[in-house]
Amino acid sequence: MQNQRNLIMAVVLTGILLLGWDVAMRWFYPQPAQKPKVEAAASAEPANGEKPKRTREGGLQNAGDIALEKKDLAQELAAGHRIAIDAPGLKGSINLKGALVDDVTLARHREGVDRNSAPVRLFSPAGTPAQHFAQIGWVGEGVAAPDANTMWQADGAKLTPQTPVTLRWTNASGQTYSIRYAIDGDYMITATQGVANTGPAPVVVRPFALVNRTDKTASLDTWNVHSGPIGAFDGSVNFDNNYSTVAEAEGGAIPFKGTANWIGFTDIYWLSALIPDANAKAEAAFRSLGQGVYRADLIYPSVSIAPGKALSQTVRLFAGGKENAVLEKYEAAGVTNFSLSIDWGWFRWFEKPIFWLLDSIFKKVGNFGVAIILLTLIVRGVMFPIAQRQFASMAAMRALQPKMKAIQERYKDDKQKQQQEIMELYKREKVNPLAGCLPIFLQIPVFFALYKVLVLTIEMRHQPFALWIKDLSAPDPLHVLNLFGLLPFDPPSFLGIGVLAILLGITMWLQFKLQPAAMDPAQQQVFAFMPWIMMFVMAPFAAGLLIYWITSNLLTIAQQKYLYSRHPQLKAQADKDQVDIDRAVTREKKATSTRKPKAR
Template structure:
């Protein structure tokens, strides 16, 4: 019995550390925010032969130009799709203005769309650019003014940007966009000179500062890529601490970029071309860069062409799956950090997504998923309760052994093992459901924390956003008092229900005989109540519903096990006698 209790205690303690530390770290050890600056990038020199990834130069002085002024400072072509709205800057051919029309910055329906890309010089500059490096050729740079074939880029109407250098050599970028989040850039170079030249296309993503989303042990935020078929997550600190603050890779195919909790900007090269890729930082700016590993020789009068793509949008599971499976972009669907138990998280997500389509309410879908998970676990729960019935039945004999051999621990262990053998009791049999529930809970945690499909989804009453913590707390009398309590005190209704239901579950289980363990188990529900308070209400709803189903399940199974029913009656009588004796 002690071994079983120690194992359960270890599992619970591990869970507390895993789930509690992100809250503690984010509260007491906040990540430093990079200073707001702007950057000007330069292409490689015209006579250079280096096709490495050192495409950017040192950062310019901070400007902090207002967004409206930056958008009006140069000529632009518009981007109009069902999901995207923005523009392309004709100075430098930068894709630097992009809003996600189907995702709002806040809960109110009149909130502005999420802005993913913003022009250089603004406080939150984030943009993409496609260009060339070359040998014996003058290439366009970030100040070059391009000529568009039309003024609007739509899924039905591509736009060609053109620039001709003094030698009469023509550079073109044919931009096309689909109905989701993919922009394709076909880079064409026509050698109008009398001599052979060498060119190599490059792609660049530039960002002012780190993502505002916290990068934690369980949710990756920051640089990431797929290099030769391997998904690679890189922390900001790894880039900062690297030699020359640059991490270099060489790959054929794949992609690279920067992920946030819900958003992704990624460069996708031609999947058959070997490229040099890198993540780089300087003065608070971060770049993701790719360039062909080898320059291509272009004869006089010949044209060289190569396609690259830019994904800039929301990490919608169905959309990412389409790009990965139908368009051959390897592991783009794994830009969502499903975690260790991805093999559970992905099918659970699709069940949840299907339930949402059936009920039209994400909260109801979570309840439905909880019921499905509990039904799946029911056979295991039956074995657990059968084991509990046996353990509860032998508890009087175990207490007698503890009294008899309390001063001889080795002998006590021998006698307890003999008792287990004689009564055919396995003290570890009840631990299997706990061990199985750990990966299930982690998988559901990932889904409910990372799924953009749950972002800003309401449930009922005061729960207007299941991706945010429960906002209703008794600390300010449910909003009647005009103040917002600090995060560690803002205990919502769902976390309180979580604590109460866990306490009720403990009352139905056999109590630990060790007094220290008994005290630890007594405070565990209320400790978890505080730990879970900052988490998404959707996760809290799942846990509360799971507890309620477990309580109902325990009550029903108790009625089906006469041994447990009889033992509980005896325990109740014993407690009543002790209470009566204490009162006299």
């Protein structure tokens, strides 16, 4: 009866786990809306006060917004008065009206898995549904300063790494404002803002720089990957704020004291950030402007410029993908902790080496799926000596079984004394009962590190493996229940079992079959269910993670067969234990059936 109750409880808990897992996955990782056609422009906007729907990668989700963005963007870019941006990392243009950097696409990253899909758009002009832009300017104190409607003059037609461009505007009282834009081969734009006073009297101006964006395009902010306002202040990266905390702050602003190293907004893969000069004394703050629009700004102290004098200062704008090597390069050049804009979390000391090893292997083999398999081989190879000790410990534990049974029988009415005697037996025989758990515990940080690498590193985004696996950072796209895409429906995530999930369940089942059987029949039932439970649980995870686990299972099976060949007595004992357990289960079933009351 006890075993039957355990079986029923296991089934109930399995059902709760599967349903709960589906709810959790839908909460943390909602599926992106299907890309609508242009004709969907009439789709209704979300109701007032409703939070915008967000997905893991971000971007507009409302069909009406997507259509309107396409229309508005075409009109804005067709209006002219723009300076083209043409660099290896960034493409787009600078708007001469307001000197706004408001048209930026990322040349190295595509919207979809298809290599012919459009490049990722990071910046869009003000007023468009996906508005996201940077502005460099001044606030004049008793003197005219340029604003968002000022039309600037440029000394060049295209901004490239070889050709900086300077914008100029002169007011009626003799002050000439200038912004010199320079760009590198990655994602950094350097803006040198200057004021030359040719007027008869001193003037006072206050420089500023800002990044403005809507939260409609924000990626999902989860417990393990931050999305939203971000910055480094006094050398420490701050992940404390999201869009809602800024909107709910007193006055709709969160100012920061101390030195601002950099400030901006992050999505899971993208970052827009302002970086002041190291000796600049700028006030930094996040601000809510209402209607889901936010601003990160640097406001400098007011400066007085005497007649015939000029002042200038430099601020850098990063607008691009969070590629670890690029961020580390900028960090080495003086941008404090810039690589930590990738939300590695508390265990970055372990995650970053795993990422470095995986990326290094990828650079040799050219395929991240193969790199994951080779990483698994390395991890299992390093832990092989530990596995050998594990099997030796298991052999010793098997040898102690008769003595342990004798102690359990002798002290069956005194559990405390029984445990003391068993511990003394372990100590006397120099056996560690936890030695068999060590390889599992050692794999946990590797597994978690690979999980984080797959979740948050842009290097893994849209990386193919082979056959139908086109994106290792996404779940297996082929589901058994819809006949691998032939039937026109998408099963819920907990039933979205793909080929990789099935292979995971089979390899785990084979691995458990080779392990010495648990002495308790109830534990055996749990182990019999576990592979198939894990098949459902792991199905929504990234394909790369399943490839790691399947490879690890196959290597464990091969390792177990090899070590059994080295310890034949352990295999023989395991077979004998399995026979004894099967007999015990059969006897208990017979005893249970004879105890059932007869029907009247």
